[in-house]
Amino acid sequence: MTTSISIPAARALMHDWTANPALRHHMEAVAACVAAYAAELAPDEVERWTVCGLLHDFDYERHPTPAEHPFVGVTHLRERGDVDEGVIEAILGHATYSGVPRTTPLAKALFACDELAGFIVACGKVRPDSLASLDAGGVRKKLKNKAFAAAVSREDIALGIEEMGVDEDAHFARCVAAIREAGLG
Ligand SMILES: [Fe+2]
Numbered sequence: 001m002t003t004s005i006s007i008p009a010a011r012a013l014m015h016d017w018t019a020n021p022a023l024r025h026h027m028e029a030v031a032a033c034v035a036a037y038a039a040e041l042a043p044d045e046v047e048r049w050t051v052c053g054l055l056h057d058f059d060y061e062r063h064p065t066p067a068e069h070p071f072v073g074v075t076h077l078r079e080r081g082d083v084d085e086g087v088i089e090a091i092l093g094h095a096t097y098s099g100v101p102r103t104t105p106l107a108k109a110l111f112a113c114d115e116l117a118g119f120i121v122a123c124g125k126v127r128p129d130s131l132a133s134l135d136a137g138g139v140r141k142k143l144k145n146k147a148f149a150a151a152v153s154r155e156d157i158a159l160g161i162e163e164m165g166v167d168e169d170a171h172f173a174r175c176v177a178a179i180r181e182a183g184l185g
Pocket residue numbers: 026030056057114115
């Protein structure tokens with residue numbers, strides 16, 4: 001099976017299940033980050049990776065518990081039949097408690113961008129020029145302040161970088177640029 005759902009259709013599905021603007025914004029920001037990685041790692045799959053980012057938390061508002069998220073959403077996607085199992089595996093893998101290993105570049109990128117995207121958006125909110133002047137060093141400095149955006153798992157951000165095998169500063173800079181260029185920060 002291939003992923004035949006379009007980006008606008010994935011966005012519409014996500015909006016249908018998610019009313020919270022911050023949660024919608026989060027999925028857009030993660031989609032922008034993974035799309036930036038797709039441009040380099042899988043240039044023929046930018047749309048597929050974007051869909052994965054847009055849908056990774058689409059069931060969270062309705063089903064936020066670890067017993068249900070992302071499992072209810074995945075069941076729905078399988079019933080629809082327009083999202084391939086690689087995308088579904090990545091969505092399952094971004095939940096560390098799912099037990100599904102992150103084996104593909106997409107699964108690794110989704111996990112590496114998820115918590116970081118939330119953190120970058122939080123950084124932008126407290127800066128006078130939003131993300132315009134935020135660089136990798138600024139992200140690193142903010143991460144050391146445990147009181148700032150305390151809900152963001154520093155451990156998951158570090159694990160994501162390790163799994164992808166990317167340079168930390170390059171990863172931070174790429175995700176800041178992706179969110180900024182998408183007009184999301
Ligand atoms: Fe997320």
